[in-house]
Amino acid sequence: xxxxxxxxxxxxxxxxxxxxxxxxxxxxxxxxxxxxxxxxxxxxxxxxxxxxxxxxxxxxxxxxxxxxxxxxxxxxxxxxxxxxxxxxxxxxxxxxxxxxxxxxxxxxxxxxxxxxxxxxxxxxxxxxxxxxxxxxxxxxxxxxxxxxxxxxxxxxxxxxxxxxxxxxxxxxxxxxxxxxxxxxxxxxxxxxxxxxxxxxxxxxxxxxxxxxxxxxxxxxxxxxxxxxxxxxxxxxxxxxxxxxxxxxxxxxxxxxxxxxxxxxxxxxxxxxxxxxxxxxxxxx
Amino acid sequence: xxxxxxxxxxxxxxxxxxxxxxxxxxxxxxxxxxxxxxxxxxxxxxxxxxxxxxxxxxxxxxxxxxxxxxxxxxxxxxxxxxxxxxxxxxxxxxxxxxxxxxxxxxxxxxxxxxxxxxxxxxxxxxxxxxxxxxxxxxxxxxxxxxxxxxxxxxxxxxxxxxxxxxxxxxxxxxxxxxxxxxxxxxxxxxxxxxxxxxxxxxxxxxxxxxxxxxxxxxxxxxxxxxxxxxxxxxxxxxxxxxxxxxxxxxxxxxxxxxxxxxxxxxxxxxxxxxxxxxxxxxxx
Numbered sequence: 103x104x105x106x107x108x109x110x111x112x113x114x115x116x117x118x119x120x121x122x123x124x125x126x127x128x129x130x131x132x133x134x135x136x137x138x139x140x141x142x143x144x145x146x147x148x149x150x151x152x153x154x155x156x157x158x159x160x161x162x163x164x165x166x167x168x169x170x171x172x173x174x175x176x177x178x179x180x181x182x183x184x185x186x187x188x189x190x191x192x193x194x195x196x197x198x199x200x201x202x203x204x205x206x207x208x209x210x211x212x213x214x215x216x217x218x219x220x221x222x223x224x225x226x227x228x229x230x231x232x233x234x235x236x237x238x239x240x241x242x243x244x245x246x247x248x249x250x251x252x253x254x255x256x257x258x259x260x261x262x263x264x265x266x267x268x269x270x271x272x273x274x275x276x277x278x279x280x281x282x283x284x285x286x287x288x289x290x291x292x293x294x295x296x297x298x299x300x301x302x303x304x305x306x307x308x309x310x311x312x313x314x315x316x317x318x319x320x321x322x323x324x325x326x327x328x329x330x331x332x333x334x335x336x337x338x339x340x341x342x343x344x345x346x347x348x349x350x351x352x353x354x355x356x357x358x359x360x361x362x363x364x365x366x367x368x369x370x371x372x373x374x375x376x377x378x379x380x381x382x383x384x385x386x
Numbered sequence: 387x388x389x390x391x392x393x394x395x396x397x398x399x400x401x402x403x404x405x406x407x408x409x410x411x412x413x414x415x416x417x418x419x420x421x422x423x424x425x426x427x428x429x430x431x432x433x434x435x436x437x438x439x440x441x442x443x444x445x446x447x448x449x450x451x452x453x454x455x456x457x458x459x460x461x462x463x464x465x466x467x468x469x470x471x472x473x474x475x476x477x478x479x480x481x482x483x484x485x486x487x488x489x490x491x492x493x494x495x496x497x498x499x500x501x502x503x504x505x506x507x508x509x510x511x512x513x514x515x516x517x518x519x520x521x522x523x524x525x526x527x528x529x530x531x532x533x534x535x536x537x538x539x540x541x542x543x544x545x546x547x548x549x550x551x552x553x554x555x556x557x558x559x560x561x562x563x564x565x566x567x568x569x570x571x572x573x574x575x576x577x578x579x580x581x582x583x584x585x586x587x588x589x590x591x592x593x594x595x596x597x598x599x600x601x602x603x604x605x606x607x608x609x610x611x612x613x614x615x616x617x618x619x620x621x622x623x624x625x626x627x628x629x630x631x632x633x634x635x636x637x638x639x640x641x642x643x644x645x646x647x648x649x650x651x652x653x654x655x656x657x658x659x660x661x662x663x664x665x666x667x668x669x670x
Contacts, residue, residue: 225513232516233509233554260579268565270517277573281552284577286584289561293568295544300570303587 104354109366112253116370117160123377124162134380135164137186139197142172147198157369163376179205183213193383194220194376217382220375231275234282239375244276246367247329256327258283264301266290267310272331309344319349328357331364388638393650396537400654401444407661408446418664419448421470423481426456431482441653447660456486463489467497477667478504478660501666504659515559518566523659528560530651531613540611542567548585550574551594556615593628603633612641615648
């Protein structure tokens, strides 16, 4: 049976390192602050927010939440977000998405300046991830996968990595981050022919499609590392990943669990990005 | 022996279609204009410029060249480029790169507004290519590969495509364009292990590394389509591609030549982008 990987040790290690960074910043009189901007009160936003608030507390980062009404007009929203962006005490801004449909992302996505855009909403940040510019902030879930691989000492250089999924939240930015680590990266998706066969080539397989347990045992090369980004509800009504854990755990050398896997690393990546932003803004 | 593919018929077909578009624009009183901005007089810039001027002429697009001195100061260059960008009669701007080292791209790359940035210098355009936003302009060489595949009716959906090379001029943007076509895309590079083996999986293989004839016969799957982006000088002092043509032509179903292959399609893509810009700017 493969090594079962949980996110907690990774999150703890990142947190520990952040605590030191934050202490050093506070010694200089700088207190990192995260501003969360939430429109309405969707359940999954609230759940993530709760985790984020706890994590920031552990890290010594001040978290603040701005809740805005669901029916806020575009002009008012723009004004609010600009004010948050202009606030000199705020280093990182997380805006929960998707926004209600009447709010126009075309305008909004540019309002958080790249230096404070810690969850990669601004296209200028997306371009940095595309280019491999290390001053950019990766989407937290994509970065969480890399943190897990780093923590467990998975060498990526020259490795065959297959990413299933091509979203702008995970698949595509993760492919770029893995290319930066000199992996040979294949991106698969719903149109990929012979998906099991392509996945079986992978030394590291990342599933980020959002389909319950779609990665089966015949997708896995013996000894592969399997990272499961999905969080779904299966036919039995239980939380599950994109990977059929039971079918894959014996073949994999390492495999992440769901829940308590990749998802539990994202808030520590968020905290890491706030500290990075704080340093960049203060030219440290 | 595989079908030997030249760029000219592709360029001709694109040009023919542009001529019609430009006629329609001129009927509305709109004359598409390309402004080329060149610092100094590098030989390869001049060669490309010459081809571009001829192509624009064929298409009915007005080309203008602004030549600036090699020692131009950053502030002066910024002023000149801003003036070009503000010129209402200019629809597309091509700035030859790399610029002399004293000129700072960090500032300059944002000066051409995305709507006129027809060779994908502005990060906002790069982000559009990354996201699959069709209002973006792809780098001309990357787009030229797609045009060739389109022209010759190569279906990409579900196909295994391998791109060798990960530059921001070809490899990475091309990978995104091919993903948009629903290909399964693998990006290889200098650190890829077993490169011949990975390439042999490809139904479509694109070589964009800039190493003379590095793709050998054992890289090619029987019946593959081979696109050669490289332009190099081989040991005999002759122009050659990244693909060892002699070794690969018998295995490939189709293979592009060098010179007169991908390179000869780029100026027609440039013209196509100018017309696209002209339409976007005029809300057509």
